[in-house]
Amino acid sequence: MIKIAVLGYGTVGSGVVELIERNGALLKERAGEEIVIKYILDLRDFPGDPYEDKIIHDYGTILEDSQISILCEVMGGVGAAYRFTKQALEAGKSVCTSNKELVAKHGAELLAIAERMHCNYMFEASVAGGIPIIRTINSVLLADRVESVTGILNGTTNYILTKMEKENADYGEVLRQAQELGYAERNPEADVEGLDAGRKIAILADMLTGKNVDPDKIATEGISKITTADFACAKAAGMTIKLLARCSVSEDGSACVRVAPYMLALEHPLGRVDDVFNGIQVTCGMLGDALFGGKGAGKLPTASAVAADVMDCAMHPGKTVMRAWSEEAAVMGDMTEMKSRFFVRTKASARDAVLEAFAGSTPVTAEGAEDAGFFTPAMREREFQAICSQLGDAVLNRIRLL
């Protein structure tokens, strides 16, 4: 019998408890032993809850209980969650988490402790909850080098952009609706400014480079400047707009990491990943492109990811399954040298100036549009920014093309 503790009895925590109850027979068959929840740590009481007798308030009880070999940290935050995780790993107990902020910030240190103590720090649920991308990179694509990942990793912004596209609706209006429906937070900044996607791509970049990628150093742009005029031009060109998180690793090991809105063809594999779904395109040297899609969040999809980690720990006692990355900072590529095509939307009066400034650009005309739209040829970020500066306030918006 394998005894585990759940830290945090919120949405994900109660999902984990529900899953282990419902799939108990399956888990026992696969792990060869029954998996039993002994403690649920929460500050609150849950009178009348079927698991009321397992609720405790003192972490020390879990830490000191030698029967507990696996913890699920689904509390969130980087304060108590960090301390609890570190203490557990140092005691040789494995920790499975959905806490992307903690993995992005302290993953290297925590993985090193797990390696030293022959246990595991696992975090499948921290990136794209319902898509098993962590395990795919760590344990599935074993013979191949993942050269880049491009993902729709934030459900809130994907919901907003999909609504804007399909209903020709204004950003502010859709955001308000999303907040009313509970799809967006009252303070939506972490989602709409790309910080949440940034933490997730930081974790994938850690795995791809084998070094530490500081989420605060990732070039990050949100979706709050996207307008209906941008979508009108995208539609006219058979394209859509998605907030993408991207990481590519060069042969010299340097990483280019960015979160930003991109225009992409509707036919692109990520072009029709809509609403709260997430999608990740993985490019490997041998395998080529593979696509992974699924629900990015939600109680049971996230719980399924946490529980899969618990199973991996249960099936590999005394063995560290996750490849660690070093605490050394990854070398970041020079983003100003990156080449791409750009969509530029300008005042109509600047049309001739823009066509002259961006030699070889293609106009894109949306029906009934007041502004002028253009696709530039492929050019370096640096060159593009210099020309935009020249054009001054005639430039209303610009979006990279995928």
Added chain:
Amino acid sequence: MIKIAVLGYGTVGSGVVELIERNGALLKERAGEEIVIKYILDLRDFPGDPYEDKIIHDYGTILEDSQISILCEVMGGVGAAYRFTKQALEAGKSVCTSNKELVAKHGAELLAIAERMHCNYMFEASVAGGIPIIRTINSVLLADRVESVTGILNGTTNYILTKMEKENADYGEVLRQAQELGYAERNPEADVEGLDAGRKIAILADMLTGKNVDPDKIATEGISKITTADFACAKAAGMTIKLLARCSVSEDGSACVRVAPYMLALEHPLGRVDDVFNGIQVTCGMLGDALFGGKGAGKLPTASAVAADVMDCAMHPGKTVMRAWSEEAAVMGDMTEMKSRFFVRTKASARDAVLEAFAGSTPVTAEGAEDAGFFTPAMREREFQAICSQLGDAVLNRIRLL
């Protein structure tokens, strides 16, 4: 140092050799030991080939060499490949294969030997080469029950259907082109009649049920009856036609398995998996739907899958990684009881008779079409077939709706 042998120096075999050469450093880092090809078994000689000195013609050399712990069986067929695999596993050597026919036919027996001998029989490359679906079901979705899979598993037929759709072209004509380009075999039956997809879904059904699913007992229909008139109706309804391989497992453990063309909405996640790409939708009890897409075949994608299996064996010496399925036959569900909606195309003169026979059906009119098209309400296969028999030769074609 881990020494391996490659059986069969054809397209996949040479891909495996190339990959192990090119990614040698990466494999060593991950496995903790260098992986070296000691023998390549083939009937032919390869004068001037860089690996000429490793080519041997006698399997006994490999079998008797105690240094060889892992074999890649990429010869195909169920004769020598079966004997060689069985002998290797009985000697405690792991075997990694791309041979779907052999896995579908003798998988249960070979997996049982591997389990008994504490080695592995692995077959990631046997289904949807570039999509890691086997490992995903076996080792990734550890805490969840996979309830159903629906996949585009055959690249040749997907290429033909995509061409028919996009170029409004006739089946026979596209097949001839595909044969000239080498995308279809001279004898295309195994692909176009759904037998290849049937073997692949049989393997997935084995894994989902834990029992043996006989590929010969799978309800299988090919694409040779699909016409431009069917595609015209599909287009008029915002749909497309794909050859799908499906398996769903009921709570009582019985399996419904079918290979057939389906009409599905373009917006469906599998609706725009085009050309030689494969796509698989996996539905789990907790996780919900997840989608996996990638190249279904090709030298390096397939080699990447075989080499990932080699790595799994190398990283788990003495441990059986793959869950076996029993040799006992799986209980097959009664397919005539399955409900679905159908597309029916009939002679125009039969329009009134059809509308009367299929109460509640919706006409679908393709521009300039001679025939009449209908979508029936959801009904049992049995009822549908009975009505079709009544209508006799007025019915020109029928395709299930997804």
